[in-house]
Amino acid sequence: MYSARLWSVRHARAFQRIYSFLEGYIQWLRPLVHAIGPRQAETAIRPIERVTKQFLFDCRMCGQCVLSSTGMACPMNCAKQMRNGPCGGVRPDGTCEVNPGVRCAWIEAINGGKRIASNTKGLASALPALPPLDHARTGESSWIKVINGSSTYDPIPRFSETEVVAHLPGRLESACQSGRFVVTVEVAPPDSADPDALIARAIRFKGLVDAINITDGAGGNCHMSSVAASAILAANGLTPVYQVACRDRNRIAIQGDILGAAALGVQNILCLTGDDVSQGDHPQAKPVFDLDAVSLLHIARGMCDRGQYASGRKLDRAPSLFIGATANPFVPPYKDRVLNLERKIDAGAQFIQTQFCFDVPMLEDFMREVRARGLHCRSRIIVGVGTLSSAKGLRWMVQHVPGIHVPESLLKRIGDAADQKAEAKRACIEIIQAIASIEGVAGVHVMGHKNEDVLEQIIIESGIRTLATPTIGAAS
Numbered sequence: 001m002y003s004a005r006l007w008s009v010r011h012a013r014a015f016q017r018i019y020s021f022l023e024g025y026i027q028w029l030r031p032l033v034h035a036i037g038p039r040q041a042e043t044a045i046r047p048i049e050r051v052t053k054q055f056l057f058d059c060r061m062c063g064q065c066v067l068s069s070t071g072m073a074c075p076m077n078c079a080k081q082m083r084n085g086p087c088g089g090v091r092p093d094g095t096c097e098v099n100p101g102v103r104c105a106w107i108e109a110i111n112g113g114k115r116i117a118s119n120t121k122g123l124a125s126a127l128p129a130l131p132p133l134d135h136a137r138t139g140e141s142s143w144i145k146v147i148n149g150s151s152t153y154d155p156i157p158r159f160s161e162t163e164v165v166a167h168l169p170g171r172l173e174s175a176c177q178s179g180r181f182v183v184t185v186e187v188a189p190p191d192s193a194d195p196d197a198l199i200a201r202a203i204r205f206k207g208l209v210d211a212i213n214i215t216d217g218a219g220g221n222c223h224m225s226s227v228a229a230s231a232i233l234a235a236n237g238l239t240p241v242y243q244v245a246c247r248d249r250n251r252i253a254i255q256g257d258i259l260g261a262a263a264l265g266v267q268n269i270l271c272l273t274g275d276d277v278s279q280g281d282h283p284q285a286k287p288v289f290d291l292d293a294v295s296l297l298h299i300a301r302g303m304c305d306r307g308q309y310a311s312g313r314k315l316d317r318a319p320s321l322f323i324g325a326t327a328n329p330f331v332p333p334y335k336d337r338v339l340n341l342e343r344k345i346d347a348g349a350q351f352i353q354t355q356f357c358f359d360v361p362m363l364e365d366f367m368r369e370v371r372a373r374g375l376h377c378r379s380r381i382i383v384g385v386g387t388l389s390s391a392k393g394l395r396w397m398v399q400h401v402p403g404i405h406v407p408e409s410l411l412k413r414i415g416d417a418a419d420q421k422a423e424a425k426r427a428c429i430e431i432i433q434a435i436a437s438i439e440g441v442a443g444v445h446v447m448g449h450k451n452e453d454v455l456e457q458i459i460i461e462s463g464i465r466t467l468a469t470p471t472i473g474a475a476s
Contacts, residue, residue, distance in 0.1 A: 071112020
C-alpha cells in the first residue's frame with residue numbers, strides 16, 4: 001500500500017488529468033443513480049471505490065475526499081490526521097514525527113501539488129485550507145457526490161478584515177499594532193495545585209515583556225491546564241497568551257475552553273496542532289486531533305467576529321481575542337513552509353510565533369519569501385529564541401523535541417566553551433540582535449524551560465527594549 005501511494009503521488013499530474021477527463025463523463029450516470037435510488041447506488045459503488053482508492057492512495061474512506069486538492073496524497077495518512085499540514089515536527093529527513101518509517105504525508109501532498117500545478121504560485125491555490133473532518137460522513141462514497149455534481153468538501157474561506165468586530169485591544173495586540181519591537185516569553189504551568197509557584201515565576205517579567213505564553217501540555221507532558229494557568233496570570237495583572245493544542249480535546253471542548261478563558265480575562269490565544277503523545281510522560285494516552293491549527297483558527301475567528309460556534313449556533317456574547325498561530329521555518333519542507341504560514345494567516349492569524357531560531361541564515365531565507373508574499377503586513381511575525389545550559393542539553397533537545405534545528409557549528413561553539421551556560425546565553429543574545437534587524441520581524445518570543453532567571457537576563461542584556469521603534473513594513 002505504501003509503495004503504491006508514493007507511486008500515485010509521483011504520477012499526480014497524470015491522475016489529475018484522468019480525473020478531470022472522467023469527471024465530465026461520470027455525471028452521465030446521474031439519471032441511472034436517480035432511477036435506482038442514491039442509497040442503493042452508493043451501496044453498489046462504495047466497495048469498488050474503497051478497493052480502488054485504498055490500493056492507489058491508501059484511502060481511509062473519510063467521505064470527504066480531497067485527493068485532487070492535495071496532490072493525490074491522502075491527508076488521512078498523516079499520523080495527526082491533519083487536514084492542513086505539514087506540522088512543525090517533521091524530521092530533518094522529511095519523515096513523520098510520529099512514525100519515522102514513512103515520509104510526511106503533507107510533504108508528499110506538496111510534492112504532488114507541484115507536479116499538478118507545475119509552479120509554486122499554482123501550488124498555493126492547489127492546496128486550499130481544508131475544513132475539519134466531518135466524522136459523521138466516514139465511510140460514505142465520494143464518487144456518488146461527483147456523479148450528483150456536489151462537492152465533497154467546502155474549503156475554509158479566507159478571513160476578511162471587514163469581519164473584525166470593533167473592540168478595545170489588549171496589551172499584546174496594542175504592542176503589535178504600535179510597530180515597536182514586541183517581546184514575549186514562555187512559562188510552563190506548574191506540576192502543582194498551588195498557583196503561587198506559577199505567579200512567582202511569571203511576575204519577574206511584569207513590565208519587561210508584552211505577554212507571557214502558557215504552554216498546553218508541551219511535548220505531550222502533563223501540567224496544570226493552560227486555560228487555568230492563563231486565568232491565574234490575568235487575575236494577577238499579567239498578560240497571558242493561552243496556548244490551545246488540538247491534541248487533547250475535540251472541537252466541543254476547545255470552544256468551551258476558549259469561552260471560559262475569555263470570561264476569565266484572557267485576551268490572547270495561540271492555536272497549535274500540538275506535539276504527538278509518544279515523546280511525553282503519557283505515551284499510552286489517546287491523541288484526539290479533531291482539529292488542526294488552521295481549522296482551529298477559523299473556528300476561533302468565527303466565535304470572535306461572527307459570534308457563533310463551529311456548528312453555526314449563535315453565542316449570546318462573543319469573546320474578544322487576539323488570535324495567533326505558530327510557524328517553523330527550520331524543518332522540511334523548507335522552501336514550502338511559507339505556504340502553511342499563508343494558510344494560517346488566511347484563516348485569521350493576527351500574530352505568528354516561530355519555533356526556536358538557532359540558524360539566522362535559514363530565518364533570513366524564510367523571511368524573504370514572507371516579504372515577497374506580503375505576509376508580514378498581514379500578521380506580526382514574532383521569532384522564537386532561547387537557550388539551554390549546555391551543548392549536551394541542546395543535543396538532547398534536537399533528538400527528542402520535534403521540530404528543533406541547531407547548527408553543528410553552534411553546538412561545537414557552546415561545547416568548547418569553559419562556561420557553557422554563559423556561552424549559550426551569549427549566543428542567544430547575538431541571535432536576538434541579528435534577527436531584530438531582519439525586515440518583517442516584529443519581535444522575539446523568548447523560551448527556556450524553567451529557566452526564567454536566564455531569560456530575564458537575556459531580555460535585558462540584549463537591549464531589545466531600547467531598539468529604535470520599527471516602521472510598519474520594515475521591522476513590523
